[in-house]
Amino acid sequence: MPTYEDVVLGNLGRMASHAALVGGWPGSPRLLWVGEAFEAWLGREGAGLVLDDLPGGLAPALREIIGDALAGGAPVRAPCARVAGGVAHTTGMLGMPLAAQGGGRLVLLCLAGETARTNLLKTLFRSTRQGMAAVAAVRDGTGATQDFRILALNEAAAAMMHTTVDRAQWQRLTALLPPAAVAPMLERLTAALDGGRRSYEVSHVLLDGSPLHLRVEIAAIGDLLGVTLTDIGDLKAREASARLLFEHNPVPMWLSGADGAVLAVNDAATGHYGFSREDFLGLSAGDLVAPAPEASGPAQRHRRRDGSVIDVEVFSGPIPFEGGSATLTACVDVTEQRRAEQRIAHMAHHDALTGLPNRVLFHRRLAEAAADARATGAPLGLLCLDLDHFKIVNDTLGHPAGDALLRQVAERLRACLGADGLVARLGGDEFAILSPAGLPALPGLADRIIAAIGRPFTLSGQDVTVGVSIGIALAPEHGDDPDVLLRKADTALYAAKADGRRTRRLFEAAMDAALQGRRALERDLRAAVAAEALEVHFQPLVAAGSLAVTGCEALLRWRHPERGFVSPAEFIPVAEETGLIATLGEWVLRQACREAAGWPGGVRVAVNLSPVQFRTPDLVGTVARALAESGLDPARLELEITEQVMLEESAANVAVLHRLRDVGVRIAIDDFGTGYASLSYLRAFPFDKIKIDRSFTMALGREATAVAIVQAVIGLGASLGITTVAEGVETEAQLAALRRSGCGEMQGFLFSRPVPAAEVRRLVAARKAPWMTRPRMAAA
Structure with missing residues (x-):
């Protein structure tokens, strides 16, 4: 870095007039020497002046140039502006770092280039988007204001008046404004001459017909007015x-x-x-x-x-x-929406046939009552009821008579219980009662129920007599867990049936011996599963319109070597309780997929999944392997679940359902509306199919509520893009009613009972199924 003395000795020549020397950095820098041209640019004498005392806002800009030059050890050039009298004087400034022989740091500042002068007020006046104008009053001989002349305006104001600056300047306002706007404007401007500031909004139509909405602000200085116009058309x-x-x-x-x-x-x-x-x-x-x-x-x-x-x-x-x-x-x-929600909620928690609480609601109330009994020690009675010989009524008089009987039973149970307690239908001919009565009152209640149900019922003009068996459990004597109480009441019910029916039994520990037969059934079932001695039968599903086979439901059958065919209702619960259902379910899935792989491409196979299977760690893998081994297209496999799946660990189970859907299979919800149905399940998972429970199908043509429910479910499915299947179709009248309601598919004895695999192959391979050629079906 050259020293100051070297530079001076080197003679700056003509540059000396445009230069200034700064020292004292960084504490209190000042101008040590100032050339004539530089001093003229400053607008005052500068030698000895502290940098921070420079006028026009120069100090910050010069400090930056000096600091950058010293920090970099090299010349720095940057624009530098000085403001005086509303005018900005801008020129290039060169900062050159120097070193003094006696020590210290110096910077030589040099003006570089011509100085540009900018009128800041005019710049602001022109650049703003607001209209700005200066007007002067035009007075008559008496001194009264008769008009205003535009002395100055910016382009924004001219544009608002649909003219130009050159045309508007020096013109009178009356020559520029529409006639309708002249008088109000003159009145407001004249009033503003009194001083102060005024503001108002005005709207009028310009000469070219366009509307103009303005906010006008006026400030007066003698006979001069400053007017600011803001276009508020968008507002x-x-x-x-x-x-x-x-x-x-x-x-x-x-x-x-x-x-x-x-x-x-x-x-x-x-x-x-x-x-x-x-x-x-x-x-x-x-x-x-x-x-x-x-x-x-x-x-x-x-x-x-x-x-x-x-x-x-x-x-x-x-x-x-x-x-x-x-x-x-x-x-x-949302009045109608609330009413609909209440109806749906009632349907979800009440039995459609009797109007009684269903299993879900009863279990919830039982849990609440058991918790209260545990907390307070108050007695709680649980009665499980099962009608005696109810199946005979269905078989001899038909299902309509059986349904009528169940409704009358519900009314008699309500009458026996009165306002105390809760009666529910758990399904089929099973009922349950919660009562706050304890011993010895509870046996008396059971006796009144047995007597009431034992009186004849009138069904279709006939007197029908049935009985009822009752099992009783008490809290806290027999426990306070709702599932334990139900199990013990159910055990007592089995004992009552074993004692000849139409009686009551209070749970006793010795009754557990009666479960030995159930355990024997469990042993036989384990052996049958190990030996693959069970069979898979198939029941066709048909299209409602053409009655052509669209698929078949795989149904498990057990031919016991001594007892003959064992009902799935008897051995499936045992399989679920013992964990055999996982192995059994996987076997059925493999058999069904292998069988369906040989059917025509358009025919699907439906396989039921137990809620217990959702607790296994690899259900999705099991399904994927069965498909891979059989070569069956995943789209041809339907997995049917009950609503219990949605009740138990619903979030986890819904996640499994989504993973199954990702495999490519279809998901159906079975027995919809029989005890757990809730629209929230349809919201939680997009099912491909809804299966309407046979109890609703059987009631078609006899009960308006059943028709309404079936139509509601079919309509709901249609709106959600979900296929609906009616189970239990047994009559042509039911077929016709379901067709009128728009049902998509059907299943029932009217078409076929579940048949072995060899027979179902003939059905799905034939161009016309047997029921399609019956003369009586043509009328349907």
């Missing part, structure tokens, strides 16, 4: 859109102030609530609210003018209104 358009959206919105809406008083209301609200606009504006928001026992979130109950109460969901939020703040409220009437 006005948004306000108009908001007003249109509010007034013509089909959703009831209103605006209310801080005190709750209604300030504005749309037509939808006046029409829906039945008030005139004047009456509605006389209300406060709270006047519409009706008392509600439970309300959370946006849910409220409102009362209309006629006194009727509606369920609504309320959405509100703050909104600017006429220069202040208001609350915008919108209400959606």
Whole structure:
């Protein structure tokens, strides 16, 4: 780095006039020497001046140049501006670092290039998007203001008046404004000459017909006025859109102030609530609210003018209104939705045939009652009931008579129980009762029930007599776990049946010996599974329109060497309780896939999955292996689950269902509506098929509620894109009713009972199934 003395001795020549020397860095830098041209650029004498005292905002810019030059040890060039009298003087500045022989750090500053001068006020005046104008009053001989002349304006103001700066400058306002706008504008400008600041909004149509919405601000200095124009056309358009959206919105809406008083209301609200606009504006928001026992979130109950109460969901939020703040409220009437939800909820937790609570609701109430008994020590009685010889009624008089009998039994049970306790139908001819009575009152209740059910029932003009067997368990004597109580009451029920039926038995520990037969069945089942001695039969599913076979359901059959065919209802629960169901289910799956692989390509096979199988660690892998081994297209395999799968560990089970879906198989929900059905299951997982339980099919043509439920399920399936299958079709009347309702597929004895694999091969291979050629089917 050259020293200052070397530079001076080297003679700066003409550059000396444009240069200045700065020393004292970094503490208090000052100008040590200033050339004439540099001093002229500064606009004052500079020698000895502290850098921070330089005028026009020079200090920060020069500090940056000096600092960068010293830090880099090399010359630095940058623009540098000095402001004086509203004018910015900008030139290039060169900073050259030097070293003094006596030590210290110096920087030589040099003006580099011509100086540009910029009028800052004019620049701001021209660049702003707001319209700006200076106008002077034009007075007549009496001194009265008769017009205003434009002295200056920017391009934004000229554009707002649809003219140019050159055309508008020096013109009178009356020559530029539309006639309708002249008088109001002159009045406001004249009033502003009194001093102060004024602001207002104005809208008018320009000479070319376009609308103009402006916010005008005026400041007076003697006879001169400074006018600022802001185009608020976009704001006005948004306000108009908001007003249109509010007034013509089909959703009831209103605006209310801080005190709750209604300030504005749309037509939808006046029409829906039945008030005139004047009456509605006389209300406060709270006047519409009706008392509600439970309300959370946006849910409220409102009362209309006629006194009727509606369920609504309320959405509100703050909104600017006429220069202040208001609350915008919108209400959606969900009355019918709530009623539908209540009906669905009732269907989900009540038996469709008898109206009694179903198994899900009963188990929940039992758990609650058992917890209370555990906490308080209060007695709790559980009665499990099973009708004696109910199957004979179904077989001899038909299922309609059996259904009528179950409804009458439900009424008699309600009458015996009164307001105390709870009676439920668990399924089939099984009922259960919760009673707060303990010993010795509980046996008396059971005796009254036995006597009431033992009286003849009138069915289709005939007197029919059945009996009832009752098993009783007590809490806390027999435990306080709901499943344990149910099991012990069920054990006592088996003992009552073994004692000749139409009796009651209280659970005793010795009754466990009666379970030995069940254990024997378990042993035989294990041996049969190990020897693969069970069989898979198939029941066809047919298309509702053509009655052609669309698939077959694989059904497990056990031909016991001594007992003959053992009902699946007897051995499947044993398999589930013992864990055999995993092995058994995998075997059935492999057999069904292997068999279906030989069927025509359009025919699917349906395999039931037990809820217990979902607890196995590799259910998805089991299905994938069965498909791979058989070569069956995954799209031809349907896996049927019961609603119990959705109840038990639903989140985990739904995840497994999604993984099964990823494999490519179809998922169906079986026995829909019989005890656990809830629309929440259809929301939790997109099922491919809904199977309507046979109990609803059997009631078609006899019960309006059954028809309504079947139609509702079919309609629900159609809206969700889910196929519906009706089980238990046994009559042509049922077939016709299901066709009218739009059911997709059917299954039942009308078409075929479950048959062995060899026979089902002939059915699926034939172009026409036997039932398609029956003359009586043509009429259906």
